[in-house]
Amino acid sequence: MRSIYRLSVLVFVVFLFGTVAAAQDCGKDAELWFPPNGEQLDGGVSVQEITSTVCQGEPVTITTTVDNMSCGETNAGFDIDVYYDSYDAAHLIDTIHVDHLDGCEHVTHTFTWDTTGVTPGDHHVLVWVDPDNTVAELNEGNNQYDMGIVTVNPNAPLVEATKEYTDEDGGNVNPDDLIMYTVRITNTGCADQGDNSGHEFVDDLPAGVSPTGTVTSSSGTAAVVGDQVVWDGEIPAGGSVTITFEVKVDSDVADSTDICNQGIVNWDSDGDGTNDAQEPTDDPATSTDDDPTCFTVYISNVAPLVGTIDAPTLSEWAQITLTVLIALAFTVMLLRRRKATA
Numbered sequence: 495m496r497s498i499y500r501l502s503v504l505v506f507v508v509f510l511f512g513t514v515a516a517a518q519d520c521g522k523d524a525e526l527w528f529p530p531n532g533e534q535l536d537g538g539v540s541v542q543e544i545t546s547t548v549c550q551g552e553p554v555t556i557t558t559t560v561d562n563m564s565c566g567e568t569n570a571g572f573d574i575d576v577y578y579d580s581y582d583a584a585h586l587i588d589t590i591h592v593d594h595l596d597g598c599e600h601v602t603h604t605f606t607w608d609t610t611g612v613t614p615g616d617h618h619v620l621v622w623v624d625p626d627n628t629v630a631e632l633n634e635g636n637n638q639y640d641m642g643i644v645t646v647n648p649n650a651p652l653v654e655a656t657k658e659y660t661d662e663d664g665g666n667v668n669p670d671d672l673i674m675y676t677v678r679i680t681n682t683g684c685a686d687q688g689d690n691s692g693h694e695f696v697d698d699l700p701a702g703v704s705p706t707g708t709v710t711s712s713s714g715t716a717a718v719v720g721d722q723v724v725w726d727g728e729i730p731a732g733g734s735v736t737i738t739f740e741v742k743v744d745s746d747v748a749d750s751t752d753i754c755n756q757g758i759v760n761w762d763s764d765g766d767g768t769n770d771a772q773e774p775t776d777d778p779a780t781s782t783d784d785d786p787t788c789f790t791v792y793i794s795n796v797a798p799l800v801g802t803i804d805a806p807t808l809s810e811w812a813q814i815t816l817t818v819l820i821a822l823a824f825t826v827m828l829l830r831r832r833k834a835t836a
Contacts, residue, residue, distance in 0.1 A: 549684035565597040572624040614648040650765035652683030657775035681729040695725035697757035708740035754788035
């Protein structure tokens with residue numbers, strides 16, 4: 495198990511005793527609302543510490559501070575509710591009751607969220623102060639706060655992979671260039687990915703390139719088998735492996751040919767020792783998830799221009815032609831006059 499993760503949030507609320515005719519705002523407590531550099535934060539939100547990732551079943555500690563920015567004391571006790579994802583009973587983490595809060599004072603409480611049984615994935619931690627509106631306030635609209643996202647990872651491997659390329663000859667990719675691919679496989683889960691039966695990574699090389707035989711890996715065993723690059727090994731929880739291999743662009747590749755491909759990671763989604771799931775590599779240079787890695791081959795080192803030419807329209811050509819004809823006619827007229835006077 496990993497260490498306990500701590501979250502802190504400042505939830506602000508302006509309380510006012512109901513019988514006070516005119517309230518005086520005492521402002522924000524500088525210790526709560528000013529960060530270390532002394533600059534007041536916009537929107538009335540204090541400095542927060544958020545550790546965003548835990549393993550399923552690990553506790554998350556959530557610290558909330560309620561600041562009474564009015565000089566009026568609370569006219570009743572109130573609850574502080576902490577939820578995840580939505581403000582309903584099914585997602586309630588815990589409730590703490592506050593009996594009283596003096597004007598210009600604050601109170602801090604700590605909640606512990608047991609993530610056992612929580613569905614793996616990203617979850618918002620939400621705080622709601624005085625959900626039953628038992629306290630009369632100057633501002634009833636600032637009692638809910640979304641403090642950020644906690645990622646609950648499964649107690650099993652969870653694999654992601656990227657694939658990038660580098661033209662070792664520089665410039666545009668040409669026939670006979672050497673291309674170095676870099677594949678990074680990361681296990682963000684809470685259990686080790688084992689070296690199970692079968693290859694953990696397979697990359698079928700596309701048409702238009704041929705392997706040079708150069709292949710390395712930061713752990714495990716990588717090899718070139720025909721037109722495949724394969725890797726076998728384990729990836730510890732929170733760890734990663736980097737695989738690099740070199741290919742050569744074929745000499746007969748036609749101009750403007752796109753060469754794309756993806757590797758496939760075979761991994762164990764439930765931690766039972768069998769690779770039952772697949773994850774394709776992703777090109778991190780694009781915003782699309784799980785897309786292939788591509789490059790374009792050019793015969794020349796100068797890529798063709800792509801776009802439109804701002805050519806004259808037919809009417810513009812007519813105007814140009816008319817202008818030229820008038821200029822020619824004027825020139826002929828001047829030449830005839832010179833001959834007549836000669």
